Amino acid sequence: MDDFDEIEWRISPGLVPYGEALAFMEQRAAAIRAGSGRECVWLLEHPPLFTAGTSSDPAELSNPLGLPVHDAGRGGRYTYHGPGQRVGYLMLDLDARGRDIRRFVHALEDWIIATLAELGVAAHRSPDRIGIWVGDGPQEAKIAALGLRVKRWVTLHGFSINVAPDLSHFAGIVPCGIAEFGVTSLAELGQQMPMTRVDAALKRCFHRFVNDLGQSDKVS
Numbered sequence: 001m002d003d004f005d006e007i008e009w010r011i012s013p014g015l016v017p018y019g020e021a022l023a024f025m026e027q028r029a030a031a032i033r034a035g036s037g038r039e040c041v042w043l044l045e046h047p048p049l050f051t052a053g054t055s056s057d058p059a060e061l062s063n064p065l066g067l068p069v070h071d072a073g074r075g076g077r078y079t080y081h082g083p084g085q086r087v088g089y090l091m092l093d094l095d096a097r098g099r100d101i102r103r104f105v106h107a108l109e110d111w112i113i114a115t116l117a118e119l120g121v122a123a124h125r126s127p128d129r130i131g132i133w134v135g136d137g138p139q140e141a142k143i144a145a146l147g148l149r150v151k152r153w154v155t156l157h158g159f160s161i162n163v164a165p166d167l168s169h170f171a172g173i174v175p176c177g178i179a180e181f182g183v184t185s186l187a188e189l190g191q192q193m194p195m196t197r198v199d200a201a202l203k204r205c206f207h208r209f210v211n212d213l214g215q216s217d218k219v220s
Helices: 018-034 101-118 167-172 195-204 206-213
Strands: 008-015 040-045 049-052 069-071 078-081 085-091 124-126 129-134 141-151 154-162
Touching: 018 040, 018 069, 018 085, 018 154, 040 195, 078 085, 078 167, 085 195, 101 124, 101 129, 101 141, 101 154, 101 195, 101 206, 195 206
Parallel strands: 008 040, 049 069
Antiparallel strands: 040 085, 049 078, 085 154, 124 129, 129 141, 141 154
């Protein structure tokens, strides 16, 4: 069994409550650190909500719809989660993969960009803005967000890709503290597709992500 097969791949149907997701991530990260749990990638959707990172500024939250706001414990500022958005939570052991957080973030960005390319969308990094972007100039917009935490060299949280969410909900925050640019989705770009297709593309490109991280020396 290769390293890819040692990582559990979970896909949850329906909408997963945010508190339930936080509890699972904490429990699995502790098990990974103790050597009693497998690394895990968890794909899911949340009900409409905002999450606040450790650098959140209350001035960037207006929330006219009164959506729930959760303290996430991850880095970054405010972000939105909701139906039609594929959220990916990564519980991976960086102690066994080189303790290189910069490499982890770069590999994660590459994974999302490669996945979007498979889905017919050309995306890119921005040198001075976090996230994954499409378009250029005044039309540039964010299509995927990253929010991460590393606890005792095990990763928590991860990414979100806007597949077909209600983009009007983003008006309740300044997404990730970036007011100058908008957000977009695969649907808004003319790529209408089921979530299963997004998940399949993520999995096809996952080998590259694992290889970029480096091989684990632990057997689950």
